[in-house]
Amino acid sequence: MTEPLPIRRLQESLINRIAAGEIIHRPASALKELLENCLDAGATSIRVTVKDGGMKLLQIQDNGCGIRRADLPILAERFTTSKLSTFSDLSRITTYGFRGEALASISHVAHLSVVTKTKTETCAWKAHYLDGALVEPKPGQTAEPKPCAGNDGTTIIIENLFYNTPTRLSALRSASEEYSRILDVITKYAVHNPKVSFTCKKTGSPSPDLSTPSSSDVPQAIRLLYGHSIAKDLLHASFGSKKKADGDEDMEVDESEVQADGESWTADAHFTNPNYQSKKMLFLLFINRLISYRLVESSRMKRALEAVYSGVLPKGASPFIYLSLQINPRDVDVNVHPTKKEVHFLNEDSITDQIADTLQQSLASQMSILLTMHAD
Ligand code: ADP
Ligand code: MG
Secondary structure (H helix, E strand, O other): OOOOOOOOOOOHHHHHHHHHHHHOOOHHHHHHHHHHHHHHOOOOEEEEEEEHHHOOEEEEEEOOOOOOHHHHHHOOOOOOOOOOOOHHHHHHOOOOOOOOOHHHHHHHHOEEEEEEEOOOOOOEEEEEEEOOEEOOOOOOOOOOOEEEOOOOEEEEEEEOOOOOOHHHHHHOOOHHHHHHHHHHHHHHHHHHOOOOEEEEEEOOOOOOOEEOOOOOOHHHHHHHHHOHHHHOOEEEEEEEEOOOOOOOOOOOOOHHHOOOOOOOEEEEEEEEOOOOOEOOOEEEEEEOOOOOOEEOOOHHHHHHHHHHHHOOOOOOOEOEEEEEEEEOHHHEEOOOOOOOOOOEEOOHHHHHHHHHHHHHHHHHHHHHHHHHHHHO
């Protein structure tokens, strides 16, 4: 029999690097975290600059609330956040972030620097981080944040991603493939946040590859980002369910009531009619549009909607679906997956069924309109 090996405590730096690997898989996953921070900070303009598919440089500039000078020393420590303080806050989460892990993780697998200015501060501050702590930018210099010129808001600069995790780096695809993943993440957030202006460009390139105006709306954003062929065949449905005092009949709900009444939810869907047929299903699902903006993958919901479309589309053809669900944060469990890719909510089966039914009915009536038109 083999002798048991002694159990040892892992070194702090190793623990942190392993934890970072769970959240930051590739440039696009770092960018997702940073975009969410900008939106949490109330930004109306988000500008992304990328070099080498984000492996050399990923820079995100926002015009949000900024970070207080006093908070900079602990900014990149693990579990430091301005968004959560008690366990019960978890059930009222209205922001994307809450764990305080993103910037910490990034600082363990890349060179992180921050330039930030709040409205009340007279100048901006620049700070550099490595392995969770402030670090001097060059040997001999101080690690303390330095005053500098800058606009209100925050710029996060990530350089040399995965410089210390060569296996991760070599698992990445080409710069162009990583860049297209970055564009895909921004596109989805831009559709869901049409009031916010997004741009994305490569360093040195004169014009952005993606650019959206501020104060737009979802259908316009879909047209701009996914093209006319999808936009011209879009149907729209806004619906929900709210338990009335005397029973549990469905009725139209006012979005502002969602938070007050735990049993209610609303859905806003933009989905293609049977005229549109794509090889691959494009499914954008957000849970809690007003209170927490989450980009999630729910395979159950996806399968249910695929089933609906399989009744109206020829075999092999797929739709485009944008679905934004608003559910009382009390009924949502966001703490299932470190990247929040998976989110669980109460009554998932029944809500899924009701959404599938509504889309089914809407598509069925559209089919009959189309048939009548062809008959004429
Ligand atoms: P979380 O978002 O879970 O709180 P992060 O590591 O992503 O954790 O960010 C830590 C904290 O840094 C946030 O709680 C927020 O206070 C601050 N922060 C990060 N990015 C920004 C930003 N772009 N604008 C303003 N504050 C930010
Ligand atoms: Mg965050």
